[in-house]
Amino acid sequence: MTRVLLAVAAGGAMGCVLRFLATSWVVASWPRHYYLATLTVNMLGCLLIGLLSGLFLLRSDLPLELRTGLTVGLLGGLTTFSSFSLEMLSLLEGGRTAEAMGYLLCSMVGGLLAAWLGLTLARLCQ
Numbered sequence: 642m643t644r645v646l647l648a649v650a651a652g653g654a655m656g657c658v659l660r661f662l663a664t665s666w667v668v669a670s671w672p673r674h675y676y677l678a679t680l681t682v683n684m685l686g687c688l689l690i691g692l693l694s695g696l697f698l699l700r701s702d703l704p705l706e707l708r709t710g711l712t713v714g715l716l717g718g719l720t721t722f723s724s725f726s727l728e729m730l731s732l733l734e735g736g737r738t739a740e741a742m743g744y745l746l747c748s749m750v751g752g753l754l755a756a757w758l759g760l761t762l763a764r765l766c767q
Contacts, residue, residue: 644706652715652717655715656716657719658718660719664679686723687726687727690712690716693711732744
C-alpha cells in the first residue's frame, strides 16, 4: 500500500505542475481566454484516462503502482474531470442511465452552487 501511495503522490505532484504550467502559459499568451487552460487539461485528461484505462484492461500485468500513479495521481492532479468522465461512462455502459444523469446534474449544478456558496462565505468574512 505504501508504494501505491507514493506513486499517487508522485503522479499527483507532476499533474499539478503540468496544470500550473499550462495555465501560466495560456494566461500569459491569451489573458482574455484564461479558461482555455482548464478546458484543455480537462479534455486531455479525459482522453488520456480513457486511453490508459483501455490499455490497462489489455495489460493487467502492469504494476498497480504504475496504473494508479498515472490515473489517480497524474491525471487526478492534472484534472478531476477525467475521473468524473470515466465514472459517467461506466454508469452509462452499465445501463444505469438515471443514476448517471443524477450524478451529472448533482456534479455540475452542485459544484457550481458549492463554489458560489464558498465564494459568498469568503466575502461575508471580509
